[in-house]
Amino acid sequence: DLPERITRVLDKADEDKALLVVLEIDSPGGEVGTCDTLSKRIFESKTPVVALVLHKAVSGGAMVASAAREIVMTRSARIGDIQPMQASLTGNTPGMDDRTAEKIEVDIRTIMKVYAQHYNRPAAVMEAMVSRGSSLYQVHFRNGDTEYLTGHELEVLEKNMDLGRDRRRIEDTKIIKPEGRLLELSATQAVEYGIASEVVDSKAAFYAERGIDESLIIRPSVPAGEFDLKKLIPKMDDFGLPVWVLVLLG
Numbered sequence: 001d002l003p004e005r006i007t008r009v010l011d012k013a014d015e016d017k018a019l020l021v022v023l024e025i026d027s028p029g030g031e032v033g034t035c036d037t038l039s040k041r042i043f044e045s046k047t048p049v050v051a052l053v054l055h056k057a058v059s060g061g062a063m064v065a066s067a068a069r070e071i072v073m074t075r076s077a078r079i080g081d082i083q084p085m086q087a088s089l090t091g092n093t094p095g096m097d098d099r100t101a102e103k104i105e106v107d108i109r110t111i112m113k114v115y116a117q118h119y120n121r122p123a124a125v126m127e128a129m130v131s132r133g134s135s136l137y138q139v140h141f142r143n144g145d146t147e148y149l150t151g152h153e154l155e156v157l158e159k160n161m162d163l164g165r166d167r168r169r170i171e172d173t174k175i176i177k178p179e180g181r182l183l184e185l186s187a188t189q190a191v192e193y194g195i196a197s198e199v200v201d202s203k204a205a206f207y208a209e210r211g212i213d214e215s216l217i218i219r220p221s222v223p224a225g226e227f228d229l230k231k232l233i234p235k236m237d238d239f240g241l242p243v244w245v246l247v248l249l250g
Contacts, residue, residue, distance in 0.1 A: 003037045003038050003041070006023075009021070010042070010045045013047040014045065014047050019047075019048075020048050020049075020050060021047050021048070021049045021050070022049075022050050022052050022206075022217075023042065023049055023051050023064070023068060024054055024203065025051055025052065025054065025057045025061055026053075026054045026055040026056060026057075026061075027056065027057060027058065027059075027061030027064070028056065028058050028059060028061065029059025029060035029061055029082075030059075031060070032060070032104070032108070034060070035060035035061075035064055036063070036111065038064050039064050039066065039111065039115070042067040042068055043118075048069045048070070049068040049069055050068055050069065050070045050071075051065035051066075051067075051068035051071045051072070052073075052203065052206055053071065053072070053073040053074065053078075053187075054077060054203060055076065055077055056079070057071075057077070057078075057079040058078065059081055060082070062079045062081070062082050062129060063082055063108070063111070063112070066116065066121075067115050069119060070119075071190070071195060071196040071197060072197055072199075072206060073187035073190055073191075073196045073198075073199055073200070074199070074200055074202060075188075075199055075201055076187070077186075077187045078187070079185055079195065080182065080184035080185050081129060081184045082108060082112070082182075083105070083132065083182050084104045084108060105130055108130050109127045109131065112126040112127055112130060121194050121195055124148040124149060125176070128176070128177050128182075129182060129183045129184070130182075132179070132180050132181060132182055133179065134150040135151035135177060135178050135179040136148060136150060136175070136176045137149050137150075137151065137154050137173050137176060138173065138175075138193070139173050139174075140170070140172050141169065141170060141171055142168070142169045142170070142171045143169075145168070148176070148193070151179065157170075176193070187199045
């Protein structure tokens with residue numbers, strides 16, 4: 001399957017002491033366990049991994065991209081929207097009960113936070129891709145610092161400033177995500193908010209910029225569209241009915 005195939009590629013890259021692995025992503029998401037397995041192996045890779053988002057890294061695609069050491073996006077690409085949902089083999093997407101949804105979201109938020117902190121990306125921005133429950137602000141301080149805070153964290157900060165517990169002063173605030181919505185970023189926004197390192201015009205432009213001869217690239221055989229929701233839901237013949245699969249829907 002796909003996780004095993006990518007694991008073999010990364011193992012081979014580590015064994016050969018490759019300079020770089022580029023993970024070209026155009027994905028609407030997939031099953032949580034699969035995305036978790038993929039992202040964990042990417043995160044643990046000894047070889048530097050760049051996630052090159054060609055069009056979209058949505059839902060599980062964003063989870064996988066976040067595990068890479070660097071995220072690069074083409075100009076029209078987008079990333080985000082990682083809220084878990086349930087899907088059946090018939091394509092229906094009934095809602096989960098609040099307790100189940102929260103337990104799963106907490107787990108995914110933690111994963112995103114670990115990756116973000118390791119790569120020095122704003123954890124609050126990555127976590128905001130998972131949950132609708134809180135707002136997210138970009139806060140600029142007069143000393144030049146920038147922080148990303150939930151609405152509650154911003155209220156606490158302002159209270160501490162009023163009480164003299166925090167001597168910084170806010171220059172301005174910008175709401176990135178209002179409460180009740182999920183965060184999805186354009187390539188330009190992803191760079192502005194510290195999620196992606198750069199925007200490139202195309203896949204070819206990325207390789208040219210890095211001085212990589214595309215004719216020398218080793219491309220393992222991964223059929224186009226394989227990392228796709230429909231490919232990751234088990235067949236009815238494999239399990240019988242009813243079968244429910246937890247997926248990350250873009």
